[in-house]
Amino acid sequence: MRGHQPVPVITVDGPSGAGKGTLSHLLADALGWHFLDSGALYRVTGYACVLEGVAWDDHPSVVRVARHLEVAFTADSAGEVCVAYKGLDVSRDIRTEQGARGASTVAVIPAVRQALLQRQREFRQLPGLVADGRDMGTEVFPDATLKIFLTASAQERAQRRYLQLLEKGENVSLARLLEDIEERDARDSSRTVSPLIPAEDAMVIDSSRLPISDVFSAVMKAARERGLA
Ligand code: C5P
Secondary structure, eight states, rough: OOSSSOEEEEEEEEOOOSSSSHHHHHHHHTTTTEEEEEEHHHHHHHHHHHHTOOOOOHHHHHHHHHHHHHHEEEETTTEEEEETTTTETTTTTGGSHHHHHHHHHHHTTTHHHHHHHHHHHTTTOOTTEEESSSSSIIITTEEEEEEEEEEOOOHHHHHHHHHHHTTTTTOOOOHHHHHHHHHHHHHHOOOOOOSSOOTTEEEEEEOTTOOOOHHHHHHHHHHHTTTTT
């Protein structure tokens, strides 16, 4: 045991579209803590493969890309996070459906997860970290002070994504989105390394019928009870 307190961490895990990103940002802002978007690291890895001409099923080459990933997160003046790969702004490219597919395809490779592990832990800096992902509470920060597993029905998540894309002017089919979400959920929860499951000590919240403000209040209450806020 070292003689000092570890940097506090709140982990927010769960499937895509459950509201993890929104909740995590609200928490990081309220607490004045750092923020780790671990999904972005997997997305950049998948997209970097496309840019480097590496096929997602060429595992040795994908692992090499992950090990040498030159990625930088910066906030612009409006507070929007910009993600750059080798100095190239890939923020939009990684948020597409192709970006999501690439991420969840490369994320099943154990050596890719291993390569990204240390990088994720480097985000643990004072005064604290809110970590958003799938395996934050189980693998990356198993000693986190507070672990949240935020979920919602696939139907509800597809609906939310549909509205988001419509707002962006993208024309998509709700049925297709639901199919993609179910496919991705199955891949994420059935993989042998770091499957998407709640940590034993996680607080599980179903946001299907809860506004995000209520979820946020419940988590802040739990944070206060643990002396984090
Ligand atoms: O959270 P986001 O939708 O950006 O994640 C994209 C994909 O990256 C997920 O579907 C999942 O396959 C993978 N991922 C992961 N472990 C994490 C974060 C994301 O496997 N901690």
